[in-house]
Amino acid sequence: MTKYPLFISNTCWVGKKVDGTNMRKLNLSFFYELGGHLDALANLETSNATTVDTFVHAVNLTKMLPNLFDAYPDQLKVSKAEYSKLKKQLDICVNWNIKNKEDQDKEPSPSFSGLKYAAEQFQILLVAELGTFGAFSINQKGIYNTTDLVEKAENTLPESIRRKLSANVTIEIREGGKCLAFDTPTASGFHMLRATESVLHLYYIEVCKPPTTDSLDNWGAYIATLNKSTDAEVKKVVAMLQQIKDLDRNLIMHPEVILDSEQAFTLFETLKAVIIEMASKLPNPVI
Secondary structure (H helix, E strand, C coil): CCCCCCCCCCCCCCEEECCCCCCEEECHHHHHHHHHHHHHHHCCCCCCCCHHHHHHHHHHHHHHHHHHHHHCCCCCHHHHHHHHHHHHHHHHHHHHHHHCCCCCCCCCCCCCHHHHHHHHHHHHHHHHHHCCCCCCCCCCECCECHHHHHHCHHHHCCHHHHCCCCHHHHHHHHHHHHHHHCCCHHHHHHHHHHHHHHHHHHHHHHHHCCCCCCCCCCHHHHHHHHCCCCCHHHHHHHHHHHHHHHHHHHHHCCCCCCCCHHHHHHHHHHHHHHHHHHHCCCCCCCC
């Protein structure tokens, strides 16, 4: 009857919420399967349709469509209203097959004309409503998997370093990765600089052993104090911080600069490097 694969689908989740946002990661396989099952019923050749094939498509739709409406209750109101008619026909098909599963050859098959018509009408409305969705795709940034960059950008750092980072720093790095993925480059730079500044303060405490743990006024003060150290590794960090301060930090924290995607990616990598250098000196774990 159909070219579509005949199996009872386990692909029933529609989209998963991205932590910290109102966005969903779409399960494109769900929409592909859903379209296949619906199209098969909408294009039934009722004169030679087999009950087994039709049953499989009907079962899948009864599982998948409620999940779709649960995921998008406000965007699919018209389709959901029309679904009641389709569901009635799906239930007739499913219940008949369950009742007669042992003797399908002995029982007259139900008419599929009502199911075909209901699927056709529902498909028209669903396609129209799905066409109003604001669905977008984003390009991969460098070698980073897009899903990982959106959901757990902190994993771009070594595990030994991540263990030393506070929850606030981890959140800032995650937000920086998310902004980088979604092409809001200046925001990405802003979050990564905040993460760097938090680690810088802890690094200053560890290296300089100040009498108090109060924050210094600005990056210049941290750099000047750290520069008094004779440790070659500290000198390396100071040089990195000085360059970031002069070329990026002071400008990005004010309206003078708007980063493009390439600049944000470069800054993301640069700040990751200095965070790793500083965090390697911190005790494990940081509280």
